[in-house]
Amino acid sequence: MAEFKLDGRMKVKSLKENFNKCFGATLRVYTTPACKQFADDNATLASIRAEGAKGGELTVGGNLRVGNFEDKIKEMYGIGVQVADKSNNKLADNSVTLVAAGK
Numbered sequence: 001m002a003e004f005k006l007d008g009r010m011k012v013k014s015l016k017e018n019f020n021k022c023f024g025a026t027l028r029v030y031t032t033p034a035c036k037q038f039a040d041d042n043a044t045l046a047s048i049r050a051e052g053a054k055g056g057e058l059t060v061g062g063n064l065r066v067g068n069f070e071d072k073i074k075e076m077y078g079i080g081v082q083v084a085d086k087s088n089n090k091l092a093d094n095s096v097t098l099v100a101a102g103k
Contacts, residue, residue, distance in 0.1 A: 002099065007057040008046030008077075012039045023062055024102025026088040030080035039079065050078020066101055067094030 019027040092101035
């Protein structure tokens with residue numbers, strides 16, 4: 001089963017690359033939970049973390065549902081992420097697993 005770990009020291013670019021490598025889907029990372037502005041690829045997760053968000057380390061497995069993953073990132077870092085298909089054309093359904101989103 002594909003999985004990877006992320007923490008506050010990870011750069012946005014590395015997060016997106018690791019996500020794509022593990023699950024085959026595209027990850028869109030935003031500076032706010034409302035998903036209005038894309039995060040800078042060179043920023044660390046800690047640097048864009050919302051005030052009051054706890055941060056920390058998270059292990060992400062392929063059987064995690066898209067909606068649960070997006071909610072967990074919002075809860076931990078106070079930022080928004082959206083999972084899209086491998087060609088980055090269409091957002092994945094929140095009820096599918098991360099592995100299914102990349103197929």
